[in-house]
Amino acid sequence: MKLVDSYVFLEKLRDLIYNLVELRDKARESGAELVPIRTGAPLVKYGFISMFKGGVIMDVTSEKQAEIAEDAGAVGVMVLDKLPYDVRMAGGVARTADLKVISNIMSVITIPVSAKCRIGHAEEARLLEEIGVDLIDESEVLTPVDEKSHIDKWAFRTPFVNGAKSLPEALRRIYEGASMIRTKGEPGTGNVAEAVRHMKLVNRDIAALRGYYLSGDLEAIWLYSKENKVPYELALLTARLGRLPVVNFAAGGIATPADAALMMWLGADGVFVGSGIFKSSDPDSRARAIVLATAFYDDPETVVEAQKMVSEKSAMMGIDIRALKPEQLMQVRGE
Amino acid sequence: MVRVGVLALQGDFLEHVQILRELDGVEAVAVKRVDDLSSVDALIIPGGESTTIGSLIVARGLADKIASLAESGTPIMGTCAGAVLLAKSVSDKTVGPKDQFTLKLMNIEVVRNAFGRQRESFIADVDIDEIGRVRAAFIRAPEIKNAWPPARITGFIDYPGMGRVGVSAQQDSLLALAFHPEITGEKKVYEYFLRLVKA
Incomplete structure (x- = not known):
């Protein structure tokens, strides 16, 4: 040419x-x-995610669990083949859940149904879109197929959520088309420590960018984007907003109402609870209690009430993150 | 100064508050508790999950207070999940009759997820009586299938395969919208709603 x-x-x-x-x-x-009827527009995707705010999305593996979640007041369910804790215990390759199970769950509950696909597995994502899943989680809990290159999420009508453990990671996912971000935490451990660490890392970077913006130091924002391999426009947008440009949920290790309220105080827009509910011995009341504590995190009286609805003796045992070998960490998958 | 409360239990209440703050003569407050509800001149029930907001209304005992506001003529607007919560009768397109809590303040029958799932969510322009043409975001939106006096359906959309579908309804100073004016930033809707507040 x-x-x-x-x-x-x-x-x-x-x-x-x-x-x-x-x-x-x-x-x-x-x-x-x-304007004719227009589906799949970005505003419709971001708008849908906005409706989750202040709510709890619960991991489920069966219709029965999905119904418990809906009755407890969950804003959505996330369908998996195995809960993250069981994924850890089982080892091997973790893939997307049975499409039949997902479809059955969609036919018995009225709240949005999400499902996970493997990082980089665009075909699993296409299948989930085809059967009508409302939100796709390109998740590090499942075994990645392409850690170097995530799915091109702009090509889908269905919104995506991605995990991130730092602001640059979050902005890269948004650039690829993610409509929602969640902390990675360390899934399936029942230990909220890593989610706290990730949320604070993101907050600290945002505070720095906001500071640059308020003092008119656009060059510092430019350098930040260069050093961290993120698009300048997204770094600038974050600096102007003073928050992540999309809805940001907490995930990874949340097991009690107090865990959920803590993450809300740290600036989460809502929470995902994975193994925390259905790996406990009091899933019904625990699910209800976490919903209450998330909505009323800023009202200590209500959080006390929520915390009293569960017993520490029934909480999932959990795993000490320090006891995990480096290759057992899920948070390092796909950066 | 008109004091507008936005029910802040769950959902996109912040988007409503932010639009209200751009309007003159309006004080927008997020309300969560029974006491907060006593001092508002108008109330908005935002979008979100109707089952979640409903169960939190029950858990915090807010239903009676909201009902007494409606009885005293305080304007209440429900958008999407909010509209579902105002309705007397609720079912779901795929799941069928649904035993979920609603405030039962308006004589309307709504069908949840009437247009389908998120994949089918859409933006379109709709004409609403007395408000005019608005750009509307329909997100897993309900349909207002039926209304009986004193409620009436005030807006329709022609949807392929479904024909004329009711998307808004009014009963005195109660307003139910199947869509989200807070997502498209339609101030016309809020200006109309504020006119319902008795001076």
Whole structure:
């Protein structure tokens, strides 16, 4: 291809834009300015995620668990083949859940149904979109197929959530088309420590960017984006907003109402609870209590009431993260 | 100064508060407790999950207070999940009749997830009586299937395969919208709602 060919191409592009504007003007003149029904638009994706705010999305593996979650007041369920704790115990390769199980759950509950696919496995994601899953989690809990390159999420009508343990990671996922971010934490451990660490790391970076912005130091924002391999526009947007540009949930190790309230205080917009509920021996009351504590995290009286609804003797035993070997950590998958 | 409360139990209440703050003569407050509800001139029940917000209304005993607000003529607007919570009768398109808590303040019948799942969520322009044409985001939206006096359906959309579908309803100063004006930032809807507040 010669350089002059690209000039021809650019001219055609300009003509196309002019033609489109002309068509729009003609349509307006004839009174047809009604926006037709438009699905899959980014606003519809981000808008849908906004409805989760202040709520709890619960990991489930069966219809029965999904019904318990709905009755307890969950804003959504996440369908897995095995709970993260069991994924750890079972070893081997963890893949997306049975499509039949997901479809059955969709037919018995009225709240949104999410499901996980492996990092980089675009085909699993396409299957989940095809059966009508409301939200896809490209998750490090399952065994990644391509850690170097995540799914191109702009190509889907279904919104995606991705895990992140730092701000640069979160902004890269948003750049790839994620409509929602969650902390990675260390899934299936029942230990909220890593989720706390990730949330604070993200907050600290945002505070630094906000500081640069308020003091007019755009060069520092530029350097930040360069050093951390994130698009400048997204770093700037974050600096202007003073928060993550999409809804940010806490996930990984939340096991008690107090864990959930703690994450809300740290700035989470809501929480995912994985093994914490159905690996405890009091799932019904624990699910209810975590919903209450998440919505009323800023009201200590209500959190006390929620915490009293569960017993520490019934909580999942959990795993000491320090006892895990480096290759057993899930949070390092796909950065 | 009109004091508008936005029920802040769960959902996108912040989006409502932020739009209200851009309007003149309005004080927007997030309300969570029975005491908070006493001092509002109007109330908005936001989008979110109707089952979640419903169970939190029950858990915190807010239902009677909201009902007494409605009785005293305080305008209440419900968007999406909020509209579901105002309805007397609720079912779900796929799951069928649904035994879920609602405030039962409006004589309307709603069908949840009437247009389908999130994949089918959409943006469109709709004409609403007395408000005019608004850009509306329908997110796993309900349909207002039926209304009986004193409630009436005030807006429809022509949806492929479903025909004319009711998307808004009004009963005196109670307003139910199947869509989200807070997501598309439609101030016209809020200005109309505020006119319902008695001077």
